[in-house]
Amino acid sequence: MSTNALRSTMEKAPESGTTPRVLVVEDESDIAALIAYQLTREGFRVETASNGPDALKAVNREIPDLIVLDRMLPGLSGDDVLKSLKTEIATRTIPVLVLTAKREQEDRISGLELGADDYLTKPFSPRELVLRCQAILRRMSESSAATGGRVLKAGPLRMDLGAHQATLDDEELSLTPTEFRLLQALMERRGRTQSRRQLLEKAWDVESEISDRIQTRTVDMHVRRLRAKLGPQGDWVETVRGFGYRLRIPDEE
Incomplete structure (x- = not known):
């Protein structure tokens, strides 16, 4: 998908304060564009970041409802981004879906050990990613309403x-x-x-x-x-x- 097509799709996303905002942190532009496209089609507001430092800056500007985070990032790894988020009171409750190209179980488990709420291995189904995001946010919403x-x-x-x-x-x-x-x-x-x-x-x-x-x-x-x-x-x-x-x-x- 071209950058212009992605921007056009994102501009059509609802801007309501009740619309979940997702930060997608992925250094491969084609993958980031695909994820953003799929999420905006489902009504999410999406922002993207291509490296670790930019991801933390985006979080500081506006706390997202969910972060889709690649583990292999330039500048600051996804693992380091996750560690940073979980050490700060303001950001440690942000749910995180980790993307990883490492398929060994121990590699996937290590991402959860850092505090991720779910993980998805590459290559992945865009539809499954959307479903996982929806499930995470539904759990958060239902938990808040019920408690x-x-x-x-x-x-x-x-x-x-x-x-x-x-x-x-x-x-x-x-x-x-x-x-x-x-x-x-x-x-x-x-x-x-x-x-x-x-x-x-x-x-x-x-x-x-x-x-x-x-x-x-x-x-x-x-x-x-x-x-x-x-x-x-x-x-x-x-x-x-x-x-x-x-x-x-x-x-x-």
């Missing part, structure tokens, strides 16, 4: 669902949106074992058209990261071998 001002408490753990804030012993936990939803699922049913499938349904919207492809390994990896952030209390997230996980607070026994 309202609810507060969950379990021992020294506290989750303010409306403010999207989790604390342990009054110290705020730096959680990604997926980790937050995972902890919420465990706290809402603390003491009860939940299968990986149940956790996928809660934190990853597994019933969507694309989420059935998410591997069980993804749940295990996110649990491992959540345990690390809970520190010594990470042992409260117990593995039930052959089935799933449960949150058990010793003082509540």
